[in-house]
Amino acid sequence: MIKPRVGVYVCHCGTNIAGVVNVEDVTKYVEKLPNVVTAKHYVYMCSQPGQVLIKNDIKELNLNRIIVASCSPRMHEPTYQTALEEAGINPFFFEMANIREHVSWAHINEPERATEKAKDLIRMAIARACLLEPISKMEVNVTEKALVLGAGVAGITAAYDLAQMGFEVYLVEKESHVGGHLALLNQLSRSRDASEILTSLTQKLSTPKIKLLNNSEVVEFTGYVGNFKAKIVQKPRYVNAKCDLCGKCEDVCPINLPNRLNFGLNQRKAIHLPLPNSYPPIYVVDKENCNGCGNCLKICENGAINLNDKPLEIDVDVGMVIVTTGFEPYKPDGEFGYGKYKDVITQLTLERILSKNGPSKGELVTPSNGKSPKNIAFIMCVGSRQESCDNQTIKPINAYCSRYCCSSTLKNALLIKQNSPESNVYVIYRDIRTFERGNEELYRSCRASGITFIRFKQDVPPTVEKTSNNQLTVNVKDYLFKVNMEINVDLVVLVEGMVSRNDTDDVRFKFSITRSEDGFFQEAHAKMNPLNTFAEGIFIGGACQGPKDVEDTVLQASGAAAKAAIFLCRGKVVLDLVTATVDEERCTGCAKCVNVCPYKAIELDETKELVQVIEVKCKGCGSCSSTCPIGAVQVRHYRDKQILAMVENILPS
C-alpha cells in the first residue's frame, strides 16, 4: 500500500464554525499528526477558491487522502468528492469531519471544549482515511420508460410531460377513474370549472406513449435505479371499451348503494359510472356488491360486459418512478357535531353538492331536508394547525397548515353569496391565508360582498349544537370584537385539511422512500431538493409531498418529470460500488446473510458453498456484514477495520 499523504482542511463556515471553534489552534494541532502533509483553514471550503485549494495541494504536494472538517456530509460530500476526482484521485479517498452540527452548533457556549472535540473528530477521520481504499464505479443502462404512481392531476401531468419527450410511461391508478380529487371538485379558486380542467387533462391520456392502468396496484417492486421491475395487478372492470355509456345496464341493476364519491348523498347501482365525466368513459361493476343476476349482461347491446373477467398481472421494466399518490381529506372525528348532525358537512362534500355533476346537480341544498340553506357557516382549519391545548374539541393531530383551504373556502363562500345574495354566509377563521396570486382580491371581494368574517383563537374554538327546537347553532367568540356570538345556521361546512393517505406506509416501504414528520413523503432536501427522495430514481410530486393546490401540484409534477427525464435522456447511470464483498477464503456458505438482505442482493452458490453479491442490487446497508458470524462479508468503504480505527483513536490509550 502506498503511504498515505493526508491533507486536512478546516472550514470556518463564515463564523458558523470559527465563531466557536478555534480553527487556528485545531489546524496547528492537526498538522503534527502522523501522515499529515498539510493542514489549512479557510473561510468557506465549499466555495470555488476552497476547492481550488484542495485541488492544487493534491497536485503540488502529491496528497492521496483528503479530510475536510466542516459541516454534515449530507450536502457537501459530493462537492468535495468531485473536487478530488477533478484533481485525479479516487473520490473515496475522502473523509469529512462534522465540526459544525456535531461541534460548533452543539456546544455553542463551550468554545474550549468544542475546540478539543473538533481535534478528536479530525484525528478519528485521519485514522479512517489512512485505511480507505479506492472504490470503482459501474455504468448501467437506463430502461427508457417510467412508472407514474397515481393518476391525479399530478400523475397525469408528469406522465404527459415524459410522453412528450418521447418516453413510454405506465400510469398506474388505484381507482377505476382518473383525476384524483380534482374529479370531485366544482370550481377552482380563481374560477375555472374543475371538470373543464379535468377534460383538458384526460385528453392528454390518448397518446399511445401513456399506458393507463386503472384499477391497478403495484404489488411488487424490485431492482435499482435505471432498472426497476414492477409487478402490477389490474383488477377487472367487468366492462370493456365497447361500452358506449348508454346507461341501460344501470337501469336494470337491482342493487342500490350509497354513492361513495358523493359521500352517500345519493345512491348508485352495482354497475355504475363513477362520475358523469369519468375517464375512461366506461362503466364499472362493483363486484363486491354485485349479486351476479346478469340483468346488465342481457340488456347490453354492445356486449361490453363480462362478469367473469379475471385480474391481470402485468410485469413492467422501468428506469424511473414518479410517485404522485396525493392526499386524503381529513375526516372529522366527531368534532363540531360532524357525524351527529346531518347538516354538518365537510368542504369536499360541499364541492360535490355544488358540482353540476353532483348529487343535486349543482343546487345548494342541505342533506337533511333538501332545502336551500339561508344561513351557512364555514369553520376553517379543521384537522389543520392543531396544537396541543387544553381544550378537547381540537385534537392535536396535524400541526401543519393545509395551504389549499383558505382560498378554496373563500371561493365557495363567494359563490354561495353571489348565487343567493339574501343568504348569510359566515366564515369562521384563524388567519386568512390567501397568499396565491390573485386570491387577495378574492378575499377583498368576499369582504365587500357582505360575508361575515369571525376570527377565533385556537384555545376558544367554536362549538356546534342543536337547540331544543332543533335549530343548528354555532357558538363562537369573536376574537377581534370580543363578543360571544350565537349564530343560527342551516348548514355548517367544516373546512377539512389534507392528511397523508392511510396506505402511505405501504407505498413507502415498497419504494424505499421516507415520510416527514407531517406524514407526507419526505423530499431529499426541504429547501434545495423538493422533488427527489433519498431513493435514487424515485421522485415525488403534488400533494403526496405536502398539502398544496392544483397550480402548485402541477408545477411539482412537471418538475419531478424533469428529474426523471435527466436519467432517461442520458440513458445511463453511474453507480458507486460501495457494496458488500465476500472473502471467499473465509466464507463457509452458512447463508445467514442471504436471509437478512432486504434487497435480495446476496445469493448462495450451492456448488461452491459460497455466497455471492449481486452488486447492482446491493445498497451497502451493512445488514449482511453485521450478521456474518466470522466477518467474511464486509461493506466496502465501511470495513470493520476502518470503523475500528476511528474507535481506537478516540478511546484513551
Next chain:
Amino acid sequence: MDLRKKNVLVIGGGVCGIQSSLDLADMGFNVYLVEKEPSIGGHMAQLDKTFPTLDCSACILTPKMVDVARHPNINLLTYSEITNISKGDRFNVTILRKPRYVEEEKCTGCGICTEHCPIEVASEFEMKLSTRKAIYVPFPQAIPLVFTIDKEHCITCGLCEKMCEAGAINYDQKPINMSVKVESIIVATGFNSFDARKSGEYGYGRYDNVVTGLEFERLLSAGGPFGGHLARLSDGKIPKRIAFIQCVGSRDEKSGNLNCSRVCCMYSTKQAVLAKEHVPGVDIQIFYSDIRAFGKGFEEFYRRSENEFGVKFIRGFVSEILEDPDTKNLLLRVEDTETEELIDREFDIVVLSTGLWPRNDIELMEKTLNISRSNDGFFAPAELQLSSVIATTSGIYIAGAAEGPKDIPDSISQASAAAMKASISSVRTHIGGITDD
C-alpha cells in the same frame, strides 16, 4: 437522443435560473445562462439562514453555484445582458458582454488587486451597509470568482494593474456582442424588494434604525457588514427591543400592490428567531394582520417561534413611526385589533417586512422578450392552473420570482417545471405530434 446540439437560454442566475440550467444541462442540452451581475446567486446569496429549517443559505446554495461553473454543458455568461431577441425558426439572441476590465480567463481570484485599490464604494451586496473597492467581487463565494472594475468609480490609478500577477487587468476592454440561436428561453429574472421610501409613514430613509428585511438579513449574517454582531445602525448599540411590521408594500392599496408577497411572514419569523439567538432576551414584537405560514414545516416553525423563542405576534396595524431625535429610538403608534386599543410603543430597531415586487427594469425585458405581464406587474402565465410556467409567447417559459413572489422551494420546483417544458418544446421536432402550447 443527442441534445447537445439543442440550445436553451436561461435569463437570470438566481437560485431559480441556476436550477433550470442544471436540469437542462443534466438532460444534455447546451445551456446559455445569462446573468446581469458579476456573479450568479441572486437574492438567495444575500440571505443569512433560510426558513423553516434555518439552513445556512450560502452553505446550501454554493454547491449548486459550483455545479453550474463546472458543468460542461453550461455556458455561463455573467455581467451580461440580453439586448435583442428575434424569432425565426429558432430564437436569435444578442447578448451584450459588459467589460469587466479584468480578463475572465486570466483572473485567479486571488484578490490582491482589491487590497490595493484606494477607492471605496458602497456595496450593493451588503445593501450599502458597508463598502467594497472599485475592483471587487460581490461576495466571497462568487461564481465565477473573477474580479470586476466598477468603471464609474475607478480613478484608473493603475495600482491593481501593477499588483496583478496574472496580468488580468485590461482597462481597454470593450463590450462584446455575441449572438446565439436557441430553441427555447427560460426567464428567471427574479424580483426587487419594495422601495420602503414609498411608505413614508414608516420613515425609512429618514430614520437610521428603520431597516428593510433584506438589510436586516445582512445585519444578522455572519458574513455581513458587522460579522453577525447584531447592532443598531445609529449608534452600534445592541438592541433590546425590535419590532417587525408586516405587509409593507404588500396587500396594500396605497402602495399599489394588492397581492401577498408569500415570504415575508416567514422571513420575519425566521429573522426574529435568529435575533433571539444573537441577543438572548431581546424583546421582539411582530405586527401583522394574518400570519401566512402555509408551506411545509412553516406553521410548526411559527408555533415554535412563539412558544419556544418567545417571539410576540400582535395583530395590529402600525399607522405611524416617530423617531426620538436624541436617542434615535422609534415610537410606534399601533392599533391593536385584538384589544382595540391605540398603543404607543418604543423600539430600538424597526424592521419593515418589505414585499417582493417586479424588477424595476421589467418593462425593458417585457419588450425584448415580447411576453405579457399580469396586472400585478410580474410576467404572466398563459394558463394559470395547468402550468404557470408557460409564457404568452410560445417557446418562452417563466419561473421563480419573475412569475410572482415565492420562496426558495417553490422557486426550485417551478425552475424544474420550466426546464421540463423548455426541453419538450426544444425536442418537439424529434417526436412530432404531441404538443400543446
